[in-house]
Amino acid sequence: MPDTIQEPLPAATTTAAPATGRFIRRFTREQRYLHAVLFSTFLGLAGTGLPLRFSESIWARGLAGAVGGFGAILYFHKFCALVLSVAFLIHVKEIFTRGFARREKGIFWGPTSMVGNWKDVKDLLGHMRWMIGLGPKPKFERYAYWEKFDYWAVFWGMIVIGFSGYAMWFAPFFAHFLPGWALNAALVIHSEEGLLAILFIFSIHFVNTHLRPDSFPMDMVIFTGVESEEEFKHKRPMEYARMVKEGKLEQRLGEAPASWFVNFARIIGFTAIFIGLTLLVLTLTAYFK
Amino acid sequence: MLAAGKLQAQTDCLACHGDKTMQDAAGHSIAVDGKTFSDSMHGGLGCNACHADIKDYPHPEHIAAVDCKTCHADQAAALMGSVHASAKDHPCTSCHGDAHSIFPKTDARSAVYPLNVPKTCGTCHSTDGMAQKHGLPSVYPNYMDSIHGSALSKEGLLVAANCQSCHGSHGILSHTNPKSPTYKANVPKTCGSCHARIDADYEQGAHGHAVATGNLKAPVCTDCHTAHAILQPTESAFRMQSTPICGSCHKDKLSTYRDTFHSQLGSLGGYVETARCWDCHGAHEIHGAKDPRSPIAPANLVVTCGKCHAGANLSFVQYQPHANAHDRKLNPALFYVRLFMNLLLASVLTFFVIHTVLWLVRSRFDQVKSRSVKGGDNA
Numbered sequence: 001m002p003d004t005i006q007e008p009l010p011a012a013t014t015t016a017a018p019a020t021g022r023f024i025r026r027f028t029r030e031q032r033y034l035h036a037v038l039f040s041t042f043l044g045l046a047g048t049g050l051p052l053r054f055s056e057s058i059w060a061r062g063l064a065g066a067v068g069g070f071g072a073i074l075y076f077h078k079f080c081a082l083v084l085s086v087a088f089l090i091h092v093k094e095i096f097t098r099g100f101a102r103r104e105k106g107i108f109w110g111p112t113s114m115v116g117n118w119k120d121v122k123d124l125l126g127h128m129r130w131m132i133g134l135g136p137k138p139k140f141e142r143y144a145y146w147e148k149f150d151y152w153a154v155f156w157g158m159i160v161i162g163f164s165g166y167a168m169w170f171a172p173f174f175a176h177f178l179p180g181w182a183l184n185a186a187l188v189i190h191s192e193e194g195l196l197a198i199l200f201i202f203s204i205h206f207v208n209t210h211l212r213p214d215s216f217p218m219d220m221v222i223f224t225g226v227e228s229e230e231e232f233k234h235k236r237p238m239e240y241a242r243m244v245k246e247g248k249l250e251q252r253l254g255e256a257p258a259s260w261f262v263n264f265a266r267i268i269g270f271t272a273i274f275i276g277l278t279l280l281v282l283t284l285t286a287y288f289k
Numbered sequence: 290m291l292a293a294g295k296l297q298a299q300t301d302c303l304a305c306h307g308d309k310t311m312q313d314a315a316g317h318s319i320a321v322d323g324k325t326f327s328d329s330m331h332g333g334l335g336c337n338a339c340h341a342d343i344k345d346y347p348h349p350e351h352i353a354a355v356d357c358k359t360c361h362a363d364q365a366a367a368l369m370g371s372v373h374a375s376a377k378d379h380p381c382t383s384c385h386g387d388a389h390s391i392f393p394k395t396d397a398r399s400a401v402y403p404l405n406v407p408k409t410c411g412t413c414h415s416t417d418g419m420a421q422k423h424g425l426p427s428v429y430p431n432y433m434d435s436i437h438g439s440a441l442s443k444e445g446l447l448v449a450a451n452c453q454s455c456h457g458s459h460g461i462l463s464h465t466n467p468k469s470p471t472y473k474a475n476v477p478k479t480c481g482s483c484h485a486r487i488d489a490d491y492e493q494g495a496h497g498h499a500v501a502t503g504n505l506k507a508p509v510c511t512d513c514h515t516a517h518a519i520l521q522p523t524e525s526a527f528r529m530q531s532t533p534i535c536g537s538c539h540k541d542k543l544s545t546y547r548d549t550f551h552s553q554l555g556s557l558g559g560y561v562e563t564a565r566c567w568d569c570h571g572a573h574e575i576h577g578a579k580d581p582r583s584p585i586a587p588a589n590l591v592v593t594c595g596k597c598h599a600g601a602n603l604s605f606v607q608y609q610p611h612a613n614a615h616d617r618k619l620n621p622a623l624f625y626v627r628l629f630m631n632l633l634l635a636s637v638l639t640f641f642v643i644h645t646v647l648w649l650v651r652s653r654f655d656q657v658k659s660r661s662v663k664g665g666d667n668a
Contacts, residue, residue, distance in 0.1 A: 051557060052554060053553070055555075055556035056556060073554075074554065127648075128647070131651045133651070168550065172600035175604040175607075175608075180604060180605075181609070181612070181622045182622075184608060184620070196630075196637060200638065203645075204638075212648065213655075214656075
């Protein structure tokens with residue numbers, strides 16, 4: 001592959017001493033907290049939702065028991081749903097405050113926005129060409145197209161799963177404005193979209209973000225908020241170039257994460273991945289039984 | 290020792306047989322407890338009322354077996370027509386106990402006193418009992434754990450059904466015999482001899498009508514409640530076991546029920562509150578949805594659903610507890626919703642699985658190449 005740009009690959013994790021010793025900030029404290037709340041409630045929802053979705057499977061009763069019994073399972077599911085709903089609403093409010101009240105640039109458009117643009121289409125096609133050895137690797141900006149997809153998949157999933165879930169929870173109330181068949185559809189939508197979310201997160205997101213060779217075994221940036229300058233440059237060359245050009249790289253410098261915190265985050269992260277992969281295996285066994 | 294001559298009374302016989310250690314040549318006890326015998330049902334009779342071949346003393350070494358039917362002809366006739374006809378395997382004493390201590394069935398000392406009946410029958414009809422050698426199931430433990438068995442053994446409730454309440458006593462017939470009280474078509478009347486109101490309800494309902502008109506596929510009491518291991522219907526174990534029983538005939542209804550939240554939560558075990566078949570359809574007096582007496586008749590739905598769903602209204606009860614998302618004609622909206630969700634799931638996953646696999650292979654390839662160029666991991 002002669003036209004492939006061969007850059008020195010960073011060491012697998014962010015903690016290996018970087019050549020420059022500099023760390024670049026990628027996520028704010030709020031964004032990291034949001035991710036933590038998101039994945040812990042998501043694991044809770046998946047762990048309590050799957051035994052219901054596959055209630056006839058051999059492991060459903062055991063898993064329901066492990067969660068606290070068939071009686072506790074719905075309460076736990078609803079509790080996680082409420083926490084996640086609140087986190088979602090806080091996030092939406094944050095977007096509106098930054099985008100409309102503070103008129104912050106780069107929320108709805110531009111290279112730092114989560115909104116898809118023409119470059120994402122070109123990046124997707126270019127990335128796939130690169131994968132089969134037909135072109136150079138695209139230079140990704142702050143959020144690559146698969147990261148935007150992850151974000152919007154979760155955003156859409158929250159609305160769809162959340163709305164159908166609340167419609168079932170408060171069915172007599174929702175029946176005032178919804179037709180009867182919508183209550184039937186709510187379960188189909190809720191369980192299929194939930195299944196999609198579970199399969200997607202526990203296979204695609206895990207691999208794309210954490211388990212692929214560039215990040216293996218885990219991309220710690222969502223926990224620590226910072227990544228080494230080399231990793232930043234390698235993974236998001238376009239953003240790096242823009243920072244250098246605009247002279248903003250210095251502003252983005254962050255502190256090296258404390259080693260105890262990295263270890264703590266590793267334990268949490270690996271636990272989450274382990275639970276997720278276990279649930280994935282259970283789901284697949286029930287689905288293809 | 291007695292003087293030779295005519296034997297007149299029990300006292301004459303008990304002079305020898307009152308000795309508790311007395312045995313025949315084969316070593317079997319031939320002792321009789323005079324006190325117990327005189328208290329017993331037959332205490333007023335002379336010994337030779339039954340042992341009729343003994344008239345004089347000394348009597349022969351071998352005497353004829355006592356034949357109860359000499360007096361109890363009706364019972365013996367009933368027994369001969371029953372499943373216990375073979376006299377060798379089922380002598381009267383196998384149920385009534387020792388011939389010299391037979392008490393009336395109202396006496397607590399009797400083996401056929403209501404509280405003693407299950408134990409008496411259980412001697413054979415239990416695990417490792419005689420009945421199992423004939424391929425019959427062990428029913429005694431099931432009965433003892435049942436609501437009847439515990440009423441009888443724990444509360445000492447004399448009216449609680451014991452074996453003979455349903456099966457009869459001397460003239461017990463196989464459940465395959467149309468004359469048997471446990472023959473399928475006769476079961477409602479048999480149970481109804483105590484549960485009169487429920488029997489009346491049942492006879493009114495669709496299942497009762499079907500059985501009365503000779504359709505023996507329709508369920509009777511024992512199909513849902515079982516015959517021996519009858520549980521309290523509010524018990525979670527009963528609520529768990531009964532839905533598949535309804536579903537063994539109503540297969541399409543079971544499979545569509547399985548798709549609903551009612552089933553999903555209910556299947557996880559013991560969750561008593563979720564709706565099972567009879568919570569909506571009624572249990573004994575079941576009617577079709579078009580019958581205004583049915584709890585699932587359109588006019589009754591708000592009340593029926595409202596039993597669990599406080600605030601259920603006319604729109605809420607449009608929910609279909611047996612909707613079939615695979616049936617385009619019956620549930621078109623649901624069919625297309627499911628189709629859309631399935632296509633979404635399949636297309637997203639298919640695309641990203643391909644994307645991720647290609648990516649993985651390419652990244653790994655680059656990584657290995659870059660390391661080998663630069664001298665491996667430690668470069």
